[in-house]
Amino acid sequence: MERGSRPPAGVGNPLNRSGPLDPSKEQYGEFTAAELFCPRCGTAVPVREKLLLILPDGELYEYLCVHCGASLGDKTTKGKENIRIVIS
Ligand SMILES: [Zn+2]
Numbered sequence: 172m173e174r175g176s177r178p179p180a181g182v183g184n185p186l187n188r189s190g191p192l193d194p195s196k197e198q199y200g201e202f203t204a205a206e207l208f209c210p211r212c213g214t215a216v217p218v219r220e221k222l223l224l225i226l227p228d229g230e231l232y233e234y235l236c237v238h239c240g241a242s243l244g245d246k247t248t249k250g251k252e253n254i255r256i257v258i259s
Contacts, residue, residue, distance in 0.1 A: 205217065205218075206218065207236075207244060209243055211239045212238050217237050218235060218236060218237065218243055219234070219236075220232050220233075220234060220235075221233045229247050229249040231245060231246075231247050232246050232247070234246070
């Protein structure tokens with residue numbers, strides 16, 4: 172019996188492990204507006220979130236066009252309310 176080369180897909184095949192690798196991909200946290208309309212580019216563009224300043228009750232973010240850097244909007248997150256989850 173010759174044993175020159177090992178057979179592929181033998182014992183311990185890693186493909187068999189389709190277990191709980193990604194429990195829930197829904198925990199994106201701070202993902203917000205994916206695209207906004209940019210008047211300079213003339214189309215909807217992906218935006219970058221830039222932290223402008225930290226307020227006592229939250230944080231002020233600015234949305235910037237990833238192409239030309241124009242400010243397309245802003246948002247305020249209330250950090251203290253993020254922790255609190257109310258189930259009604
Ligand atoms: Zn732009």
